[in-house]
Amino acid sequence: MPESKSGAKHLYDLAKALGRWDDEGGATASSGPALHAAEERVVRCLGAAVIMQWNDLPTEIQRKLFEAAASMSDPARQFELKQQIARFLHEHKDDA
Numbered sequence: 549m550p551e552s553k554s555g556a557k558h559l560y561d562l563a564k565a566l567g568r569w570d571d572e573g574g575a576t577a578s579s580g581p582a583l584h585a586a587e588e589r590v591v592r593c594l595g596a597a598v599i600m601q602w603n604d605l606p607t608e609i610q611r612k613l614f615e616a617a618a619s620m621s622d623p624a625r626q627f628e629l630k631q632q633i634a635r636f637l638h639e640h641k642d643d644a
Contacts, residue, residue, distance in 0.1 A: 603641060
């Protein structure tokens with residue numbers, strides 16, 4: 549299972565890098581809005597897939613995803629984001 553942890557670490561690092569990249573203004577003008585729209589679609593699809601499987605994920609994975617998602621916000625807003633995520637998950641827990 550070391551490959552899974554390594555893969556998860558890579559995805560987490562990638563997500564953090566994308567978050568930082570987005571905070572810094574995202575793609576340059578030369579990469580155009582189509583690239584940004586495509587990336588946004590990928591993130592939305594991945595997010596929706598995780599939410600659809602949320603109830604079937606082990607609690608430890610849920611906890612890690614929750615913390616990783618909350619850490620994508622600037623530190624001053626992390627508590628607020630955690631509340632929003634928790635509320636969303638609670639309101640949609642039986643949707644899948």
